[in-house]
Amino acid sequence: MGAFGILTLVNDMFFMSLMFFISGLFVADGLRAKGAGGFLKSRALRLGIPFVVSAALLAPLAYYPAWLQSGGAPSLAGFVQAWIRLPFWPAGPAWFLWVLLAFGAIAACAYAVAPGLLDRLAGLAKSAERKPARFFWGLVLISTLAYLPLVMTTPFGHWTMIGPFTVQTARIGHYFAYFLAGIAVGAAGVGRGLTDPDGKLAKRWWAWQLAPILPIVGGVATLIVAFSPNPPPRPFLDVFGGTMFTLACATLSFAALATFLRFVRRTGKIGASLQANAYGMYLLHYVFTSWLAWMLLPQDWSGLAKAAAVFVGATALSWLSTIALRRMPLLGRIL
Numbered sequence: 001m002g003a004f005g006i007l008t009l010v011n012d013m014f015f016m017s018l019m020f021f022i023s024g025l026f027v028a029d030g031l032r033a034k035g036a037g038g039f040l041k042s043r044a045l046r047l048g049i050p051f052v053v054s055a056a057l058l059a060p061l062a063y064y065p066a067w068l069q070s071g072g073a074p075s076l077a078g079f080v081q082a083w084i085r086l087p088f089w090p091a092g093p094a095w096f097l098w099v100l101l102a103f104g105a106i107a108a109c110a111y112a113v114a115p116g117l118l119d120r121l122a123g124l125a126k127s128a129e130r131k132p133a134r135f136f137w138g139l140v141l142i143s144t145l146a147y148l149p150l151v152m153t154t155p156f157g158h159w160t161m162i163g164p165f166t167v168q169t170a171r172i173g174h175y176f177a178y179f180l181a182g183i184a185v186g187a188a189g190v191g192r193g194l195t196d197p198d199g200k201l202a203k204r205w206w207a208w209q210l211a212p213i214l215p216i217v218g219g220v221a222t223l224i225v226a227f228s229p230n231p232p233p234r235p236f237l238d239v240f241g242g243t244m245f246t247l248a249c250a251t252l253s254f255a256a257l258a259t260f261l262r263f264v265r266r267t268g269k270i271g272a273s274l275q276a277n278a279y280g281m282y283l284l285h286y287v288f289t290s291w292l293a294w295m296l297l298p299q300d301w302s303g304l305a306k307a308a309a310v311f312v313g314a315t316a317l318s319w320l321s322t323i324a325l326r327r328m329p330l331l332g333r334i335l
Helices: 003-024 027-069 076-084 092-113 117-128 132-151 169-188 205-210 213-226 234-263 268-296 303-325 329-334
Strands: 159-162 165-168
Touching: 003 092, 003 169, 003 213, 003 234, 027 076, 027 092, 027 117, 027 169, 027 268, 027 329, 092 117, 092 165, 092 169, 092 268, 117 132, 117 169, 132 169, 132 234, 159 169, 165 169, 169 234, 205 234, 213 234, 268 303
Parallel strands: none
Antiparallel strands: 159 165
16 A cells, blocks of 8 residues: 555545534534524525536536546537446536535424524533543443444445445544534534533643554554455454544544644635635536546656645645636635
8 A cells, every 4th residue: 555545544534524523513503503494595505506506517528538548539429428327427526515405404393393403512512622532421421322333234334325425434424413413512612612622622732643643553453454365354343443443533633622722823825725615626626637647647757746736626626617617606605
């Protein structure tokens, strides 16, 4: 396994879980300000419409270079026919949006039935500033209990696919646990508790950088052993590997949060622009990444040089495109 493979694996261990956590941070304020109905309406606008556009337009556009690379004819009609014959509709990174919308709908329904749940969740997170380790271990326990039963009963790396609605089967409960954790922290107050820039999590950022090392090693080792000629029994791989995954996910997430809370307080003009356009960049980057990678295939460059060129190019193009799109009134509201 090369350096890029390990980097991708480590990124996969925590990135989407942290995104669900961050998304959950702002749910409580939205529910309190808009009520369940208003919150759900705004989520449908901000998540539902981009999902439809991404699945219907951006995903096929992003996958077209793969069609050409696989030997497909440079024909739009041929590509469309091949696309509609697929057993599911690939939505690319936009799968995150429909899952987040579904989680938001669950939160809105729960709030409509029992508004006091937000205060109860806030109570669970209020002590997180003083004792972040307690909150950490609580998250590890809940996410592990949500993850292990599914990972032990589904094929490795399995995705549930119904049309454009796809999700990693074993991780759906794990992601929901992180979303709920984000709601709890946000209900206690964004910028306070666990997200206090002057709290213990931020002050001890250096210690959290060391915490993921052992779980990452355990997770990578499990994957290597699982694909060896004589792997251990699957129950052992599922339990040990699953536990390493949830530990790595939590430690990496806390390490990232601690670092940003400690060092990123004032973003400046560039940081403010990146922050304002991040959502659009997430939606668009896949298209530019796919096309740039395909265009650079014939070039006699090193893999590192191509990766750097694609990264810089996709970042710049998706950033500039989002800035332009946000100048349009309706898209500005959504993005």
